[in-house]
Amino acid sequence: MAEIPKLRVGFLGLGIMGEAMARNLLKSGLFASVMVWNRTMAKCAPLVAEGAQCAETPAAVVDSCDVTFAMLADPSAALEAVFGDNGVLAAIAPGKGYVDMSTVDEATSTKIGEAIATKGGKFLEGPVSGSKKPAIDGQLIIMAAGDKELYDLVQSAFNVMGKKSFYLGTTGAAARMKLVVNMVMGSMMGAFCEGMALADKAGLEQSALLEILGLGAMANPMFALKGPAIMSRNYPPAFPLKHQQKDLRLALALGDALNQPLPVAAAANEAFKNAKAKGHADEDFAAVYEATQQK
Numbered sequence: 483m484a485e486i487p488k489l490r491v492g493f494l495g496l497g498i499m500g501e502a503m504a505r506n507l508l509k510s511g512l513f514a515s516v517m518v519w520n521r522t523m524a525k526c527a528p529l530v531a532e533g534a535q536c537a538e539t540p541a542a543v544v545d546s547c548d549v550t551f552a553m554l555a556d557p558s559a560a561l562e563a564v565f566g567d568n569g570v571l572a573a574i575a576p577g578k579g580y581v582d583m584s585t586v587d588e589a590t591s592t593k594i595g596e597a598i599a600t601k602g603g604k605f606l607e608g609p610v611s612g613s614k615k616p617a618i619d620g621q622l623i624i625m626a627a628g629d630k631e632l633y634d635l636v637q638s639a640f641n642v643m644g645k646k647s648f649y650l651g652t653t654g655a656a657a658r659m660k661l662v663v664n665m666v667m668g669s670m671m672g673a674f675c676e677g678m679a680l681a682d683k684a685g686l687e688q689s690a691l692l693e694i695l696g697l698g699a700m701a702n703p704m705f706a707l708k709g710p711a712i713m714s715r716n717y718p719p720a721f722p723l724k725h726q727q728k729d730l731r732l733a734l735a736l737g738d739a740l741n742q743p744l745p746v747a748a749a750a751n752e753a754f755k756n757a758k759a760k761g762h763a764d765e766d767f768a769a770v771y772e773a774t775q776q777k
């Protein structure tokens with residue numbers, strides 16, 4: 483029986499998540515080649531040292547690869563990588579696929595998907611749940627929507643980067659699902675930080691609050707993981723606060739468009755905006771605790 487040729491894969495965006503995801507593709511040995519690109523080119527060096535190829539533009543990656551993945555900051559970064567000079571659109575063609583795993587809104591994803599399809603390429607959105615550690619461990623949860631043939635084709639890559647993938651339907655469904663998930667997360671983190679701040683003001687040990695929450699119906703990995711960071715007020719970024727605020731902003735816009743009231747998420751968004759204004763944008767999103775602190 484003829485062997486199925488290995489895919490040549492590309493990866494655009496080597497931030498906290500993208501570097502770990504691209505490394506897992508490389509380490510798996512399942513692909514004919516792994517080619518990477520990052521706006522700040524120096525970030526390609528560690529992966530090149532481990533065997534990846536590096537290209538100077540998104541178009542050069544797409545030109546050399548069967549499927550190109552992207553993990554970029556926000557809608558403007560995702561659009562720039564596709565529509566900018568030497569972007570994805572300059573090289574996408576029939577037989578090639580593009581999988582955008584960034585967290586963006588439906589309008590951004592749809593615009594990208596339509597442009598790719600116009601050039602004969604296939605498009606899939608694939609935002610993820612799970613942060614830096616799950617990305618390193620290949621344990622992400624992938625929400626996918628768009629071209630089903632491309633979804634089937636990239637199963638080996640999804641299995642390397644994640645522990646489970648969901649095919650949710652046509653383009654836009656995964657973007658919407660991811661925003662709902664992160665809206666819940668941002669609201670939970672906001673409520674948790676207010677509880678930690680009130681406990682402290684009320685003369686209670688925050689460590690005791692953490693333990694009590696951890697033993698009851700509200701126990702969850704996020705409180706257990708972020709509680710110690712909040713107690714030490716030290717927030718090395720796993721999920722940068724600016725990205726959580728972007729996700730709340732996009733979720734609120736979705737709520738507006740659908741006439742769905744979202745008062746809790748709107749209040750959480752204000753807390754994240756406040757923390758950003760106080761200089762915590764690039765710290766972990768647990769730094770929203772700082773928004774609870776008065777001078």
Ligand SMILES: NC(=O)C1=CN([C@@H]2O[C@H](COP(=O)(O)OP(=O)(O)OC[C@H]3O[C@@H](n4cnc5c(N)ncnc54)[C@H](OP(=O)(O)O)[C@@H]3O)[C@@H](O)[C@H]2O)C=CC1
Pocket residue numbers: 494495496497498499500520521522525553554555556558559560562563583584585586610611612613614720721722725726
């Ligand atoms: N961190 C997390 O826990 C999670 C993040 N996400 C989502 O994944 C995406 C990436 O997150 P993360 O890795 O944390 O983010 P980082 O901020 O660490 O990385 C962002 C990446 O986007 C690139 N970028 C930013 N602006 C542009 C632009 N205009 N043109 C081209 N490239 C650009 C950056 O390039 P450069 O290096 O040059 O700045 C970098 O590669 C975001 O959409 C985020 O919401 C999803 C799940 C979890």
Ligand SMILES: O=CCCC(=O)O
Pocket residue numbers: 585610611612613664721
């Ligand atoms: O978008 C970021 C999600 C982070 C997480 O799921 O822990």
